[in-house]
Amino acid sequence: MSEASLDGNTDLWSGGVKPFTMNSKKFGMWLFIAADSITFAALLFAYSYARLVSTDWTTPFNFSSIVLSSTMTFCLLSSSLTMVLAVSASAKGDRKKTFLWILATMGGGIAFTALHLYEWTHIWGHHVAPVLAANKPLPMIWATFYGCTGMHMLHVSIGVGYLAIVGFQYPGGKFKAIDVEVLGLYWHFVDLVWMFVFPLIYLLSTRI
């Protein structure tokens, strides 16, 4: 890998210089994260604005819902820890350990998705389904709930697929440590978004 030296070379546009001395894949992932954070900010803004202008916003989440969503938060936070340990192992060149930590991260992601889908079916049965019935639009509380949590669950599911692609091929030598680091950035971003979704949507709507 060569880097252009700036000594005596004033042409910064001649190429070969890394912005912020960062790997281009890593920088690309950071740019994606910045853009996607705006997407989630817009969704959460839509939810909070709809709630702000509403005079009859219900608080539907009972204790079992909060326990379930807290367990989901624990799964995601733990999977973030295992992902950090995977990145650490890949930096040391330990491919087997990296694979095992990535597998643990996948387990956390799959557990989160399974619990979330169970939560959805529970809400589906007791409140409203996430599909439009004829002549009956979804109440705003459920439209925003399914919109925000659905978008997040989509990201988690894609993340599990991404983990599988890198994780299962990493021991064979297909990917490098930087690829595991970039994967880690995406996974931590997904966890980061949940840190906002969980309090805003679940904790502010607890049924006491």
Place this chain on the structure above:
Amino acid sequence: MSEHAEAHGNKANFIVWIVLLALTLVEVILAYIHLDQMLMLILLMGFSIIKAVLIIAFFMHMKFERLSFILTMVPATVLTISLICVIYPEGYRVLKFLPEAEKKAAEHGPAEAGHGDGNKDAHDSDH
């Protein structure tokens, strides 16, 4: 040196994980305390921002990146999100005048209430 650095790094990550779990527990407890909605919102958002900073700084390693990178990414993203939030005060206006608009629609029909001007309503109303 790398093993010591690694152990130190992993220890920091474990500590951050424990802190994140503790903050989450505090948030869940807060949800069951009878607090003013606005105060609870401020506290929950505050804790969420702290958790986000911990994840970005330690798990995503931003603390160890170049300052120029941090100064490029963070202010731009924060500013863009803040610009979205500029619309919130509009929500308070809608909340204040929506009941009057709905009342007019009930009395005179939807057309008249739909073209109501917020300032005009404020001027015309007794309060």
